[in-house]
Amino acid sequence: MRVTRVSLRPRNRVLGEPDSWEQKNLLDFERRLAKGEKIETFEVSQVVNEPTGRYYRYLKAIPMGQPCLACHGPVAGIPEGVKAQLASDYPHDRAVNFQLGQVRGAVSVKKSID
Numbered sequence: 001m002r003v004t005r006v007s008l009r010p011r012n013r014v015l016g017e018p019d020s021w022e023q024k025n026l027l028d029f030e031r032r033l034a035k036g037e038k039i040e041t042f043e044v045s046q047v048v049n050e051p052t053g054r055y056y057r058y059l060k061a062i063p064m065g066q067p068c069l070a071c072h073g074p075v076a077g078i079p080e081g082v083k084a085q086l087a088s089d090y091p092h093d094r095a096v097n098f099q100l101g102q103v104r105g106a107v108s109v110k111k112s113i114d
């Protein structure tokens with residue numbers, strides 16, 4: 001079983017980049033949030049046929065909370081030391097400028113069921 005975190009704007013390109021199923025559902029989470037639905041209810045599970053076999057897939061939204069702002073919030077509010085560390089460790093960082101309550105990403109589970 002693969003358990004990971006993904007995001008439409010990942011910090012870690014290697015671990016955080018969503019595949020097409022994850023992208024589609026993350027976009028759906030954002031559409032539902034824009035319509036005023038509660039982020040706590042955003043989860044989806046599905047059996048999906050892929051070229052390499054059948055998989056159980058699960059995705060649950062991770063909301064942006066107050067403590068997350070220090071590292072994922074508007075750049076102006078991120079402490080200088082954190083900014084410098086992020087710039088050196090994650091030169092392609094896209095995971096800043098999130099607002100409180102937005103979809104930061106999702107927990108993703110993928111399990112082969114063949």
Ligand code: HEC
Nearest residue numbers: 005006007010011012015016063065067068071095104105
């Ligand atoms: C102290 C800084 C810090 C704080 C606070 C923080 N994060 Fe992160 N976050 C990181 C770093 C660094 C990574 C990249 C980790 C890695 O290399 O896999 C990351 C990665 C993630 C990822 C994985 C996808 C990606 O972008 O690579 C998610 C989802 C995430 N954070 C959500 C949150 C949420 C939600 C909170 C608040 C509850 C939070 N983070 C608070 C630093 C932080």
